[in-house]
Amino acid sequence: MELKSVILGIDLGSTSARAFLWCSRDKSQVIVENKQRNNLSSRYEKGDFSTSCHPFDDNGPVYVGDEPDPERRSISLKYAFYVLANASDELLQQYALVQPMLDLKEDPEFRDRLDQGLRQLFSTIQRHVKAICTRRKLQVDTIALSIPAQWNLDFEDTYRDIVAKVFAHEPDKVCFHTETEALAHYLFRDHIEELPLGNDGQYVVLFLDFGGHNMNGCVFSVVRGEDETVSFYRIGETFGAGGGSEHWEYNVGQLCSRRMRMVGLSPKSRQILLDEFNRKKLTAGPGQDRAVTLFCEDRNGPLSVTLEANEVNACFEDALRRPLAMAAQRIAGLSEIEGAFDRMVVVSGRTCRNKELQERLKEMCRKAELAKPVFTDTLDISDEHVKIAKGAAYAASNTVSKDDFFLRGAAFGIQQLQHVNYNSNPENMWDDTAKFLLDKEHDQLADLFATGLDQAKIVCDPFRHTGGNDEPLHFYRTYDVLHLGRLTRGHWRISLTRVGSGESTSLLLERSKKWKKSQHYRLVDSTPLSLYFDKGTNCMHVGRPGYSLTELGLAFGTGDEVDAEGSAAEDDNDAVGPLETDPERRLRGPAAATHRSPLRRSGSSARCCSQAREAGGNACGPRCGTPSGKHRGVKPSGSLRDAPIDFHQQRHHPYKRGLDTSTIVCLAK
DSSP: OOEEEEEEEEEEEEEEEEEEEEOTTOOEEEEEOOOTOOOOOSSTTTOOEEEEESOOSSSSSSSOTTSSTSSSEEEEEHHHHHHTTTHHHHHTTGGGGGHHHHHTTTHHHHHHHHHHHHHHHHHHHHHHHHHHHHHHHEEEEEEEEEETTTOHHHHHHHHHHHHEEEEEEGGGGEEEHHHHHHHHHHHHHGGGGGSSOOSSSEEEEEEEEEEESSEEEEEEEEEETSOOEEEEEEEEEEEEEEHHHHHHHHHHHHHHHTTTTTTTTOOHHHHHHHHHHHTTTTTTTTTOOOOOOEEETTTTTTEEEEEEEEHOOOOOOOOHHHHHHHHHHHHHHHHHHHHSSSSEEEEEEGOOOOOGHHHHHHHHHHTTOOOOOEEGGGGGGGGGGGHHHHHHHHTOOOOOOOHHHHTTEEEEEEEEEESSTTTTTTOOEEOOOOEEEEOOOOOEEEEEEEEEEOEEEEEEEOOOOOSOOOEEEEEEGOOOEEEEOOSSSSSEEEEEESSSSSOOOOOEEEEEETTTTTTEEEEEEEEEEEEEETTTHHHHEESSSSOOOTTTTOOOOSHHHHHHHHHOOTTTTOOOOOOOOOOGGSSSSSOOSSSOOOSOOOOOOOHHHHHHHTTOOOOOOOOOOBOEEEEBBBOSSSSGOOOOTTOOOOOOOOOOOTBBBOOOEEEOO
16 A cells, blocks of 8 residues: 655654654644653653653653653753754853753763753654554655744754654755744644635734744735735744743743752742643732742652742843843834734743733734734644644645746846935835736846945835736845845846746846947846745745855845945946955855845844844844845834844755745635
8 A cells, every 4th residue: 555645743842742643645733642641741742752851860861751851950952952062152141040050051961961862752753653653554745844043054954953853854954934934834724714804915924933942033015916815925034032931931940049059949849830820820929029939849848939029020021021022022013014914922831921021012012003912822722732743744845836936927127225425314215116027927128227325126026916927026025035135326127027937947047238328228137047946934035045145146136235345336237246256145045135124224233233132132044145125115113123023044054944845825715
């Protein structure tokens, strides 16, 4: 009997891991349940796999499943990656729970125990998956792993190596999707009608996932077409900040240990106190003026610890400082985007069940003149605990062809950032519209005049449905495809042509210029652009997965050269902007210009990175190099920090997040 191919989605949480099998062909699904679940724990759902481990001693196995040894010091296996992947000091500072491991992070034996623990956890999951596949005649084709937005290539390499070896799976069949990308795919596929979207038009949805160990976020554009189909694609980059309810609990545990230092607090007693606090923390924290008393039985008899309200509140504020700062920044930025669409904030995660946190998020939306946020735990969702694992599998299953991308209405255009002189357009606002270049039915030459200070970029509206219409593309429906950098002074003619069909489809970009006083255009350059789809973003990119545009010779420039040179070239014979060749700015994957939100402000990447860090986040990749632009439709603001839609491209691995056959998702109503 022929085996049915399925995708395995795995969500590694800081408390437990969840797994899910999905067949995109017949839409069948199986939740991989842990049959040895310890029903005494209230920290995670029945059927989940505990991620607690004991790496601090060699008194037994590192991973003991759902019955951890109360006498041994424990920590979540999710934090093992911060040691094994050699996370930067800057990132480690955001994670208080990692601190107990830092003194041992260079110890080979300790690192080996962490590696053992992870392999033991995934071996447990693998046995359950294998049993289901044998019984149901299934075969895992792709393994889709959800990860925090802050995890870079080193994390992915470490994670892939462990999973590929445990499951005896090909490494290039292991892909990654950020946790909020997975959340978006899950909600849009299974619960689109649960979201308060209108019957027509476009929404921009900000997703915020407040997990126990960090907050992740991303922005998706949702389009409801005339045929009542719903389509969506990501704009900008995912982002994240360390902090959450587990950090709050850790701070409380540290406070209890200091309070009981005279009598000493055993690992077992400390865990009992934290388990009791875990049951109370939904209603504890700011807004409450009563003390919290915790009880446990110790070897010396009954013990109790009373924490004053201000102490509990201080622990909360410290733990949620970075996530709340980033959430406020992103919500404010969402309100500043102007365009003919509605806005929505969707919030998920166990941490956001805290009443005070919910009220703060509601207040942020109120100040930004947005509707109240939608909390996913209020939706009619069954098996909510596996939603991220499901979403990762869904994201990995997209199989729409390149031809279908055009058939569904994709259109390309060229957008300008114009300067009449050095004093004009001081806020660097991009034009509201882009001149039409290409759709499924025809292409159109775009003539434009450049002052020598102007910049240009190719953009795409993936769901325009033009019907042969060559009207301009509106910025709020597009994402950036390719920056052309600064165009030298003169009259330019830009063309974009579709070449080939099927999976050999590519684009041909031609730039011509009117020379001197001639009335004729001369071809300056002709550049073939290969295409591929990314499953996480649901967008088409130029280039090849795993390579930067610089490596492919497609980095025309980003506009930095105007500021760097101090003046723009006036020579008509200087026809093309300089190529970006700085090796320190190369990216392993889609270049920073290939997929960026059109809803952004300008400024150097250094300013963006530093100010994002001030807000407690890590929105930028390790080598983000492209400055962002502004749109005339975005309200000006006094600082770049107030422009949270300025997401930068993360580094990508040759295996990347998602596979080569990724695409836009279109859902039938």
